[in-house]
Amino acid sequence: MRVSLAGKRAIITGASQGIGRGVFEVFAQLGVRCVTAARRKNILEEHSKEVIAMGGIAPVPIEVDLFEAGAASYLFEQAQGALGGVDILVNAAGRSKAPDAPRQTPFHHPSELWEKELHLNYVVLRELTFAVLPSMQARKFGRVINVTGKSEPEKLSTANPPKAAVHAWSKGLSRSIAPDGVTINQISPGKIVSEQILANYSAQELEAYGKKDIPLGRLGTPQELGYLAAFLASPEAGYITGAVIPVDGGMKRYAF
Ligand SMILES: NC(=O)c1ccc[n+]([C@@H]2O[C@H](COP(=O)([O-])OP(=O)(O)OC[C@H]3O[C@@H](n4cnc5c(N)ncnc54)[C@H](OP(=O)(O)O)[C@@H]3O)[C@@H](O)[C@H]2O)c1
Known part of the structure; x- marks a missing residue:
């Protein structure tokens, strides 16, 4: 099987580091014209330059x-101007090394910092999605x-509510946009090597974590997540929508 992505046009947020960067590397090798944003x-x-040098x-x-x-409408307009249209949106931006987003959120964490996390990981993601949707629906592919x-x-974290919000919101949205050939899916990373992860854990912690908590025994690479993103972005994945799919080396504990 091959994925028919050559010539497709994508916006990838969070493309300067980690997962977004890995998705871009995979997409660029498959012939996708990408707007990389950060x-x-x-x-x-x-x-x-590195990716172009690799072909x-x-x-x-x-x-x-x-x-x-x-920001969302600005990015969409820039992408529209540069690419002539957007077939694929990958929302991968997240908070990088933010000193106000500690690994374990304290019980009395200020409300505005909870909202800040929600803003980047849900509100802007939603705004950007709604910016790209009308033209995808008109073209009957997206x-x-x-x-x-x-x-x-496992613990109190500002990171969890926005992710749950995206899962619930996109499930509803998937049903509305399916008749237009537009799908929306979530990739749920386990522990993927990224700037954020490297800033929050020491090398020894990561090695021990991989051995103890990840059945496959190691952290994943951004490219390993990028391969699933490439499949979900392709026409061949047209029957998959509203799903949450882990890329986690088996880390998820529960069957449902
Ligand atoms: N890595 C994992 O194991 C893991 C696990 C669970 C969930 N996730 C989720 O996956 C997503 C990506 O995480 P990652 O690990 O790849 O993080 P990362 O390595 O820290 O990369 C985050 C990316 O988001 C961009 N970004 C952050 N704030 C931004 C802003 N205000 N405006 C524009 N871009 C912004 C950063 O670029 P600039 O700093 O250049 O703007 C960077 O490219 C996040 O939502 C994260 O919560 C990751």
Whole structure:
């Protein structure tokens, strides 16, 4: 089987690091024309050169701070102008090394910091999705892929509510957009090597974690998640929508 992605046009948020970056690497090798978005444009540009040198399709890096008002429509308009349309949206932006988002959220964490997490991981993701949807529906093809998280919280964390919100919201949305050939799915990472993970855990912690908590014995790579994103983005995955699919080395404990 092959995935027919050559010539498709994608926006990938969070593309300067970690999972978004890995998704971009896989997409570029498969011939997808990508807008890569993040705040650190210098990293996007450097990485573009590496991917082009490896035979990947040149992306269009766009600097955007998704916390800024109007960021979603700005990014969509930039992508529309650069690519002439958007077939695929991958929402992979997340909070990187934020000092106000500790690994374990304290009980009395300020309300505005809970909302900040919700804003980036759900509100902006939703706004961007609604920006791209009308043209996807008109063309009778579209793919939205949200990088979320596992639904088995082990501790209090600001990261969990936005992921649950995305899962519930997208399930409802999937039913409305299915007749137009547009799918929306979630990839739920277990522990994938990324800037965020490397900032929060020492190398020894990660090795021990892999051995103890991940049946496959190690953390995943961003590209390993990117392969599933590529399949979900392809026409061949047209019968999959409203799903939450883990890429976690077997880490999820429960069958349902
Ligand atoms: N890695 C894992 O094991 C894991 C596990 C569960 C869930 N997740 C989820 O997966 C997603 C990606 O995580 P990751 O591990 O790949 O994180 P990461 O390595 O820290 O990358 C985060 C990306 O988001 C971008 N970003 C952050 N704030 C932004 C803003 N205000 N505006 C625009 N871009 C912004 C960053 O780019 P700039 O800093 O350049 O803007 C970076 O490219 C997150 O939602 C995370 O919660 C990851």
